[in-house]
Amino acid sequence: MGTKQIRVSEDLHARVKAEREDGETLGETLERLLGDYGLVDFADDMADVADEHPTVENLEQAIENSDERAREEIEEQLS
Structure with missing residues (x-):
């Protein structure tokens, strides 16, 4: 590697x-x-999100929300 x-x-x-x-x-x-979160996990998550949010705007908002939650979790783990 x-x-x-x-x-x-x-x-x-x-x-x-x-x-x-x-x-x-x-x-x-x-x-x-x-x-161990990897690319396959990401693809699965995005497929689920896309099913729940069929428009581009809804999908973008869902991704932004997910990113924010992930950032908060990492910040919490590192603090």
């Missing part, structure tokens, strides 16, 4: 670092905190 560099704020870096367990890299910490 390859690696990528990403830029994050100093605040986010400090919060992830604070969650790091002994011997764990920051990448491993992020993987642990984010869980």
Whole structure:
């Protein structure tokens, strides 16, 4: 598996670092905190959302709402 560099704020870096367990890299910490949610999970979720929200506007709003909830959950886990 390859690696990528990403830029994050100093605040986010400090919060992830604070969650790091002994011997764990920051990448491993992020993987642990984010869980096993993958592309197939995302596709399944989007299919369900699309069935519930047939118009583009409704779908966009549902995605924005879902993103906001996910951000709040991550913020809660990292704080």
